[in-house]
Amino acid sequence: MSNPDGFDRLITTWLDELAPMREPDGLLETVTGQIQRTRRLPGWALLERWLPMQTRAKFGAIPRTAMILVTLGILAMLLTAVAIGAQPSSKSDLAPLFGTAGNGRVFSTQDGDIYVTDPGSSAPQPFVTSSQTELYPTMTNDGSHLLFQRDDGNTSQIMIAAADGSDEPRALTPAAIASLDDWWPSPDGSYVVVVGPSGATQDLRLVPVDGSLSRSLPTDMSMTGAIWEPDGRHLLATRDAVGRNGAELYRVPTDGGDPILVRYLSGGVKWLGVSPDGKRIAYATSPDALGGNGRPPQAWVANIDGSDAHRLTDSVNQWEDGAFWSPDGTRLAVTTWVGGSLRVTILPLDGGAAPVVSDAMRVSGPMVNSNDGNTATTIYPTWAPNGRSLLLWRASDPQLLSVDATTGAVTEVPWSSADWPVWQRRAP
Amino acid sequence: MHRDLVERAMAGDREAFTELTRHSIGRLYAIARLILRDTERAEDATQEALVAAWKQLSALRDPDRFDAWLRRLLVRACYREAARDQHQRRIVAQIRPIEMGMPDPGVALADRDQLERGFSRLSPEQRALVVLHYYLELPMHETAEILGLPIGTVKSRLFRTTQQLRAALEADARLPLAERGQA
Numbered sequence: 001m002s003n004p005d006g007f008d009r010l011i012t013t014w015l016d017e018l019a020p021m022r023e024p025d026g027l028l029e030t031v032t033g034q035i036q037r038t039r040r041l042p043g044w045a046l047l048e049r050w051l052p053m054q055t056r057a058k059f060g061a062i063p064r065t066a067m068i069l070v071t072l073g074i075l076a077m078l079l080t081a082v083a084i085g086a087q088p089s090s091k092s093d094l095a096p097l098f099g100t101a102g103n104g105r106v107f108s109t110q111d112g113d114i115y116v117t118d119p120g121s122s123a124p125q126p127f128v129t130s131s132q133t134e135l136y137p138t139m140t141n142d143g144s145h146l147l148f149q150r151d152d153g154n155t156s157q158i159m160i161a162a163a164d165g166s167d168e169p170r171a172l173t174p175a176a177i178a179s180l181d182d183w184w185p186s187p188d189g190s191y192v193v194v195v196g197p198s199g200a201t202q203d204l205r206l207v208p209v210d211g212s213l214s215r216s217l218p219t220d221m222s223m224t225g226a227i228w229e230p231d232g233r234h235l236l237a238t239r240d241a242v243g244r245n246g247a248e249l250y251r252v253p254t255d256g257g258d259p260i261l262v263r264y265l266s267g268g269v270k271w272l273g274v275s276p277d278g279k280r281i282a283y284a285t286s287p288d289a290l291g292g293n294g295r296p297p298q299a300w301v302a303n304i305d306g307s308d309a310h311r312l313t314d315s316v317n318q319w320e321d322g323a324f325w326s327p328d329g330t331r332l333a334v335t336t337w338v339g340g341s342l343r344v345t346i347l348p349l350d351g352g353a354a355p356v357v358s359d360a361m362r363v364s365g366p367m368v369n370s371n372d373g374n375t376a377t378t379i380y381p382t383w384a385p386n387g388r389s390l391l392l393w394r395a396s397d398p399q400l401l402s403v404d405a406t407t408g409a410v411t412e413v414p415w416s417s418a419d420w421p422v423w424q425r426r427a428p
Numbered sequence: 429m430h431r432d433l434v435e436r437a438m439a440g441d442r443e444a445f446t447e448l449t450r451h452s453i454g455r456l457y458a459i460a461r462l463i464l465r466d467t468e469r470a471e472d473a474t475q476e477a478l479v480a481a482w483k484q485l486s487a488l489r490d491p492d493r494f495d496a497w498l499r500r501l502l503v504r505a506c507y508r509e510a511a512r513d514q515h516q517r518r519i520v521a522q523i524r525p526i527e528m529g530m531p532d533p534g535v536a537l538a539d540r541d542q543l544e545r546g547f548s549r550l551s552p553e554q555r556a557l558v559v560l561h562y563y564l565e566l567p568m569h570e571t572a573e574i575l576g577l578p579i580g581t582v583k584s585r586l587f588r589t590t591q592q593l594r595a596a597l598e599a600d601a602r603l604p605l606a607e608r609g610q611a
Contacts (some may be wrong), residue, residue, distance in 0.1 A: 007594060008562065014543050015563040019458040024471060031475050032446050035482045113582035133583035151583055384514050 107137040140189035182225040232280040235245035262306035271322030299323040358408035393420040433492040475501035510552035
C-alpha cells in the first residue's frame with residue numbers, strides 16, 4: 001500500500017543541495033576557544049552516565065511486595081469498573097458519526113498502534129499495540145477481520161485479527177518481506193494479494209488467510225499494484241510502461257492464466273476502482289509532471305476490458321484526483337480541486353438526475369487518503385454503506401466531514417483520533 | 429584514529445577533542461541549519477552541542493557511539509533554540525531564503541521550491557527526523573536512538589512527515605492549475 005516513486009531519493013538529493021558545504025568562518029575558533037575555557041564535569045555528576053542510550057526501557061524483576069501491591073490495585077480498579085458498568089448507560093444510541101456511517105466499529109492508527117472506537121463510545125481504545133509499527137488497518141468486506149501491516153524498520157508483515165478482538169493478531173506472510181508495495185484482501189476475505197519486490201522484479205502473490213501456502217501469479221511483468229475485481233477471479237494490476245511515461249493496466253486471472261492488457265494510461269494511475277458489478281472501471285490518471293508544467297490528473301471511466309473510455313468531466317485545468325463508485329454502482333463521486341478547495345461532484349451514471357456538487361473543504365495543508373492513508377495529497381471519499389453520504393478526512397488541522405450525497409450539504413463529524421477512520425462497514 | 433581521539437578526549441585531552449570538533453563541526457552545522465532554517469540559530473546550536481559534549485564527555489560509555497551521542501546533543505540543542513520565543517520572533521521578522529549551492533545538480537527547480545515550502549512548514553522535530561533519516565541516511569534504529577524515541581514512533585512520525593512533504597509538492601503543484609482554471 002505504498003507508492004514508491006523516487007520521492008525518498010528526491011528528498012535526499014535536495015537536502016544534500018540545501019545543506020551548507022562548511023561551517024561559517026570563525027565558528028570553529030569560537031567553539032574551540034570556549035572549550036578551552038570550559039571545565040569538564042565529573043562523570044558521576046552526569047545523569048546520562050546511568051541511562052542507556054537505547055530508547056527501549058528494560059525492566060528488571062519486580063520485587064514480590066511490589067507485585068502484590070500492583071495486583072491488589074488492579075483488583076480494586078476492576079471492582080470499581082464493574083460497579084460503574086452496572087449503572088444504566090446514558091450512551092446506548094449510536095453516536096452521530098457512526099449512525100451516518102451505518103454501523104460497526106471504527107479503526108484508526110496512532111503513533112504506530114491501532115485503535116478502535118466503538119459506536120457507543122467516543123474515545124479510541126488500543127486494539128493492537130506493539131513495539132513495532134502498525135499501519136494501514138483494512139477491513140475485510142464482511143467486516144469480520146481486520147488486516148494491517150506491521151513494520152519493524154527493516155521488514156514488513158501482513159497481520160490479521162478478528163475485528164471483535166477475540167483472537168491474537170497473526171502473521172499472514174510466512175516470512176517477513178523486505179518491502180510491501182501493495183496489498184488488498186480479496187472480496188470474500190479468503191486471500192490477500194501482495195505486491196512486492198522479488199529479486200530484480202516485482203512479485204504478485206496470493207496469500208491465503210487460513211495459513212496455507214501462498215503462490216505467485218506467473219506474470220513475470222513487474223506489476224506495481226493490484227486490486228481485486230468483485231468476483232475475485234481477476235485482479236486489475238498496473239505496471240510501468242516500458243519506454244513511455246505512463247502505466248499499463250492488465251487483467252490478471254487469479255487461476256494463473258495470462259494477463260490481458262486493458263489500457264495504456266498516459267502519465268500513470270493515480271486512482272483505480274472497479275464498479276460493484278465488475279463491468280466498468282473508474283480511474284484517475286497521474287499528472288504528467290509535477291510543478292504545474294504538465295497535464296493535471298483526469299478522471300475517466302471505461303468498460304472493464306478497456307473499451308469505451310471517456311472522461312467524466314470536460315475540465316481542462318482542474319485537478320481531478322479520482323472517481324469513486326457508490327455502493328450500488330449508480331453514481332460516481334469525482335473529486336476535483338478548484339481554487340484550493342476540494343469539490344465533490346456526484347455524477348448519476350444513468351444521466352437522469354443532475355449532478356450534486358459540494359464544495360467540501362478549503363485546502364490548507366496536506367491531505368491523506370481517508371481509506372488507507374496512503375496517498376498523502378488526496379482526499380479519497382469513503383461512501384457510507386447505505387450510499388447516502390461520503391466521508392472526507394483532512395490530516396492537517398484534522399477534520400472529518402460528511403457530505404450528503406443527495407443535497408451536497410457538508411457537516412463536520414466528531415472524531416477525536418488524530419488519524420483517519422477505517423470503518424468495519426457492515427451493510428445497513 | 430577516530431576512536432583513539434575519542435578515548436583521549438574522554439580522558440581529558442582537550443587537543444584531542446579540538447581535533448574531533450574540527451572533524452565534525454561542518455556536518456553538525458549543516459544538520460542544525462537544516463533543522464532550524466536559520467544560520468545564527470544553527471551556529472548557536474552547534475556551539476552549544478559541542479561545548480556540552482566536552483563538558484559531559486565522561487558520561488559517554490562507548491567511544492564507538494560518540495557520533496550518535498553528539499548528534500543527540502545537537503538535536504536537543506536545536507530544540508532548545510527553536511523554543512526560544514524571543515529569538516523566534518526576531519527570525520520571523522527577518523525570514524530570508526537559505527541560499528542555494530550550485531544550480532540544479534539533481535532536483536528540478538519547481539520541485540525544489542515546493543520542497544522548500546513544504547519543509548519550512550514542518551516543525552523542528554519533524555525536520556530533525558527528516559534530516560537524520562534522509563540527509564545523514566541513518567537507519568531507523570539509529571534515528572530513534574538519537575531522537576530518544578521508540579522506533580515505532582519514529583516510523584509513524586516519519587511516515588506522516590513524508591506524507592506532508594509529498595502533499596506540499598502536489599498541493600503547490602495543483603494550486604496554480606486550479607487558479608488558472610478559475611481565471
